[in-house]
Amino acid sequence: MELLKVKNLKKIFPKHKVAAVDGVDISISKGEIYGLVGESGCGKSTIARAILRLIEVQEGSVLYKEQDLLKMPYRKMRAFRKSLQMIFQDPHTSLDPRVKIGEIIEEVFIIHDNLSQQERRNKTLETLEMVGLGEAYLGRLPSELSGGERQRVGIARALATDPEFIICDEPVSSLDISVQAQILNLLMDLQKRKNLTYLFISHDLGVVGSICDRVSVMRKGRFVETAPCEEIFASPKHEYTKTLLNASRLHFR
Amino acid sequence: MVKYIFRRLISLIPLLFGITIITFMVIHLVPGKPTDMETQFNPKVSLEARDRIARLYGLDKPLHVQYADWLKRMASFDFGVSFVDSRPVIEKIRERIPVTLGINLASIILILLIGVPIGISSAVRENSFYDRSMTVFVFIGFAMPTIWLSLILMDLIGVQWGILPVSGIKSLEFERFSFLEKIIDVSRHLVLPVFVSAFAGLAGISRYMRSNMVQVLRQNYIRTARAKGLSEKEVVYKHALKNALLPIVTILGLSVPGLIGGSVIFESIFSIPGMGRLFYESVMARDYPVIMGVLVIGAALTLMGNLLADISYAAVDPRIKLE
Numbered sequence: 001m002e003l004l005k006v007k008n009l010k011k012i013f014p015k016h017k018v019a020a021v022d023g024v025d026i027s028i029s030k031g032e033i034y035g036l037v038g039e040s041g042c043g044k045s046t047i048a049r050a051i052l053r054l055i056e057v058q059e060g061s062v063l064y065k066e067q068d069l070l071k072m073p074y075r076k077m078r079a080f081r082k083s084l085q086m087i088f089q090d091p092h093t094s095l096d097p098r099v100k101i102g103e104i105i106e107e108v109f110i111i112h113d114n115l116s117q118q119e120r121r122n123k124t125l126e127t128l129e130m131v132g133l134g135e136a137y138l139g140r141l142p143s144e145l146s147g148g149e150r151q152r153v154g155i156a157r158a159l160a161t162d163p164e165f166i167i168c169d170e171p172v173s174s175l176d177i178s179v180q181a182q183i184l185n186l187l188m189d190l191q192k193r194k195n196l197t198y199l200f201i202s203h204d205l206g207v208v209g210s211i212c213d214r215v216s217v218m219r220k221g222r223f224v225e226t227a228p229c230e231e232i233f234a235s236p237k238h239e240y241t242k243t244l245l246n247a248s249r250l251h252f253r
Numbered sequence: 254m255v256k257y258i259f260r261r262l263i264s265l266i267p268l269l270f271g272i273t274i275i276t277f278m279v280i281h282l283v284p285g286k287p288t289d290m291e292t293q294f295n296p297k298v299s300l301e302a303r304d305r306i307a308r309l310y311g312l313d314k315p316l317h318v319q320y321a322d323w324l325k326r327m328a329s330f331d332f333g334v335s336f337v338d339s340r341p342v343i344e345k346i347r348e349r350i351p352v353t354l355g356i357n358l359a360s361i362i363l364i365l366l367i368g369v370p371i372g373i374s375s376a377v378r379e380n381s382f383y384d385r386s387m388t389v390f391v392f393i394g395f396a397m398p399t400i401w402l403s404l405i406l407m408d409l410i411g412v413q414w415g416i417l418p419v420s421g422i423k424s425l426e427f428e429r430f431s432f433l434e435k436i437i438d439v440s441r442h443l444v445l446p447v448f449v450s451a452f453a454g455l456a457g458i459s460r461y462m463r464s465n466m467v468q469v470l471r472q473n474y475i476r477t478a479r480a481k482g483l484s485e486k487e488v489v490y491k492h493a494l495k496n497a498l499l500p501i502v503t504i505l506g507l508s509v510p511g512l513i514g515g516s517v518i519f520e521s522i523f524s525i526p527g528m529g530r531l532f533y534e535s536v537m538a539r540d541y542p543v544i545m546g547v548l549v550i551g552a553a554l555t556l557m558g559n560l561l562a563d564i565s566y567a568a569v570d571p572r573i574k575l576e
Binding site: 054082085093096 | 472473474476477478479480481482483484485492495496
């Protein structure tokens, strides 16, 4: 069954008069990991933000369990944020620098659940442990953490609402290679354990190839090719996909 | 932290030293002498009498010796006596300072109460009609000459409509008022001066607040806060405001010299017996000890303002550690 269906999504940034996303269709089933690759600036993050209504688009619809997220009042959308979450690209800037780790997570329970202070504390700790961080992190500030630890907090924050669908917007691209693998393993592990659905955005074909079920290749706001992961790697149809593959092979040699 | 404050205080000493040397020189360079008041307009005063007065004040000595004498007295916190009425300088300043501090404090509070909300609401509606109108409004206040605005308001509100008193801080029959009437009387006198000085200062704080807020609202963690499901109100007031308010603290500390300078102007216009007017009068009379006294205290207040800004910055921002 389709969990999320994006139809003819179009976003034009008025200042630049360029369609960052130019009529894109996506359909993702429950439990699937859907990859989205393309060069920087091709509109990947714009799609992610548009789906979660962090930016407003000119055209198109986003159906989540048959309900159009883009048409509903913003107030109603807030309730849906519980089930649709996002892990952001840059863990250095996506955490409020003046709020402690414990409070960052706890705030989620304050917004979405009606719990006692003790219950909130327990759940906060539970969530942190899920991503491999312990009680010691509760009172720390983002600036006291390493990049990998911060991204774990970013993941914990997204998991805290117990979502079904998570958009991972280049979750490892700003991390060291050695940390990238740890975070990817964590994401895969969580996906299996909680039967999550991912929209996984990356410019790194190696990363996408190792975890995704299906992949769309994107260029200048449009999808040039969508196919199961193995197919893309074994027999790319579009010229641009071939170029991307060659580039990444060059990179690994 | 205590060590940091101590070190900063120590480093203020050479700074104050430099300030006093420069101001001492500049003030003595200004044409005219303190003795002019007593001698120039009085044909009966002989040349000898003038010299005698000059000697009495120590004005016959070379400038660096005068400065050394002044510094020697300052070392024991002796500001000297006024040339004009022979009263101790410190006493003259002490009786004037509460009025000036009071007006400036009221004006800062008013600026914050109006400027911060203007800044926030403008930033949230960036580039809207409201935002642009507010920009024009605060810059009108910034660009309007204080003197002109004061005179217009005095004429309109004070003279033509007769709603508020136009000068001083007390009515003539002040002594006969009850306590409550006294408070009302003083506040009525302060409305115009506080309004005028606050209107001019509004632009600084509100524009600063706006640009901070605009910048913070573009940060990634604000997007995170929205993705969490926080309402727009909570995003703005909880996450954005906390981060944007920070630099305002510094601006407040740094605005002390401007306020002291502003006091000289509006206290003269509204004949308010504060430190600003004392300064103006003593400059006109070339009353060197009083001028130096006011300047030293002004400089000390400014430096303390800077220090307080740095300390409070560290206090409100957990990321900053002063060492």
